[in-house]
Amino acid sequence: MSAERLSVVVIGAGSTGAAVAHDLALRGLAVTVVERGAIASGTTGRNHCLLHSGGRYCVKDQESAVECIEENMILREIMPHSLELNDGFFVAVSDSDMDYMRKFLEGCEACEIPYKQLTADEARQQEPYLSENTLAAVAVPDGVFEPQRMCMAFLATAKKNNAVVKPFTEVVGLHVTGGRVHGVRVWDRISLTEYDIDTDLVVNAAGPWAEEISAMANVDVPVVPTPGVMVSMTGRYAHKVINRLNVSSDGDIVVPQRETSIIGTSSWTVDNPDYIEILEDHVQMMYDRGSEMVPILNKVEPRGIFVVARPLIGSASEDEREIARTFQCFDHAQRDNVEGFVTIAGGKTTTARAMGETTADVVCAKLGVDEPCRTKTTRLLSYRAFYRI
Ligand SMILES: Cc1cc2nc3c(=O)[nH]c(=O)nc-3n(C[C@H](O)[C@H](O)[C@H](O)COP(=O)(O)OP(=O)(O)OC[C@H]3O[C@@H](n4cnc5c(N)ncnc54)[C@H](O)[C@@H]3O)c2cc1C
Known part of the structure; x- marks a missing residue:
């Protein structure tokens, strides 16, 4: 199918969501990023850098x-x-x-x-x-x-490739019909209104809040x-x-x-x-x-x-220093019989681009989009471009 007719909502604009959005937009999909706070207001914006x-x-x-x-x-x-x-x-x-x-x-x-x-x-x-x-x-x-600049650079480039970025927009529900996620219900924290966004697929990149989001589709992720x-x-x-x-x-x-x-x-x-x-x-x-x-x-x-x-x-019973710092992408169709829903978690801000690539590969395979990843060699726009596009 032609990539630009397919839409993906990415939940979270930390380093993971920003890198996922960049990769998918570069492959031609119509991407909307929803973030409940400012860009990088979760773990990414307050890490060790x-x-x-x-x-x-x-x-x-x-x-x-x-x-x-x-x-x-x-x-x-x-x-x-x-x-x-x-x-x-x-x-x-x-x-x-x-x-x-x-x-x-x-x-x-x-x-x-x-x-x-x-x-x-x-x-x-x-x-x-x-x-x-x-x-x-x-x-x-x-x-x-600079964590925030990094996210803004990914997102500025995604915006240049037609992505829409909505900060202060909190996901309060997922629309699930017949075992398929097909939209999100959001609360606009500026206008204080709620509305729906329909989509072909939802990526859960909500970091330590990933479990809260997956619970909205009645599935569990081991975050x-x-x-x-x-x-x-x-x-x-x-x-x-x-x-x-x-x-x-x-x-x-x-x-x-x-x-x-x-x-x-x-x-x-x-x-x-x-x-x-x-x-x-x-x-x-x-x-x-x-x-x-x-x-x-x-x-x-x-x-x-x-x-x-x-x-x-991992699991809360493990010694946290023993939990691997690598990442994992969950296709909830394979794991939980819920279509149209993918979670990416783990990893580090340093590995965000690779996390974006893995997630976009899973999303494209699911949606039948045959576009290669190009993020390894695509130079990002400066973070300064974020507000200009
Ligand atoms: C103490 C510490 C130090 C670290 N130091 C480093 C380091 O030096 N280098 C490094 O590479 N990595 C470091 N890391 C790891 C790195 O910070 C994380 O792996 C990375 O930031 C995770 O990014 P993320 O986008 O997955 O999560 P987040 O940055 O948390 O992004 C998730 C986003 O989802 C949003 N969200 C949550 N719920 C909703 C909702 N309902 N609707 C809409 N949006 C929602 C949140 O507001 C948040 O912005 C560190 C981690 C910690 C804890």
Whole structure:
């Protein structure tokens, strides 16, 4: 069937929904994005801003590590205006970190993450605020992104390809007839009116709220809202991203974002991603662990403390640090006998483009559209174009 006669509603304008909308619009489908708040007002807009090299996962979760390094390299080409390509260090500040080095380097090799070993002196020459206890460092191609700009770049390009983006438009129901989803009921939070949007297919890209949306079609998705606390400190005390050379754990990364240093993060599970308590002991852990790598962080003022939930795929009974950081796309026709409905969840903002590609492949196969993915090589419009189109 001709792609432009087919319509898709994408729920959510975080990094996932924005990338899905871009891919589908590029393949010629008529896309409408509905987002209950502003662009990137969910998890994406308040995350750690790390353009992952994959280093954090290269020992324990190599599938995620490979996804990260591949997408990191693609994003450098397609959205340079939303990235700071400042690289990252994995630093050893204890003997156990030094013991982990061999596994880490093997992981980088296995996942094809480029790396360079540095002595403590070399590392501290480049990053003078690193601890005097620094024993060694490994440089990797980490970076920093601007989450909202990233989403706006995907969506500006989608709009150029005729997508319609509706922020402040909340989905309050799905229309399901004869086992098929064929529309959404939305509440316009500006005009305070409700109306319907008919469509051929609905993509649920609602992040940690994905379960709430899928329940509207009486299906369940195994999304576990898994929050993490971050503390943004006044001042920038490293040019690069500073990671602890250990198995990814609490408080082991400092991301320089503009003139702040964001220490993160922790991990636990909640039922409701809208009301997450900021746990004081987690905040203290950020100061304690962050300052083991960059001691000045224990002396400067915090600028903000925030918390958001990852939309991880798994079960609440699993240890949340053991849940893979990769993503999954659910075709509810195959899984739950509900046609016209697809959920995408898990992953990371770094892997949003790949999540968009996987989802668009599933959607196009379902709708009989034979168009290839072109997002790997299509340079995105600047986020600045979002309001001009
Ligand atoms: C603490 C923490 C730190 C992280 N750090 C990083 C990092 O440094 N780098 C990285 O790559 N990834 C990071 N991540 C992971 C990344 O943030 C998430 O994987 C990603 O943001 C998920 O994007 P999403 O679009 O799926 O979800 P969201 O960004 O939450 O988007 C879902 C959207 O759906 C909307 N929505 C919900 N319900 C409705 C409704 N009824 N109607 C309409 N819209 C609705 C929400 O408002 C929201 O905007 C981090 C995650 C956490 C928790």
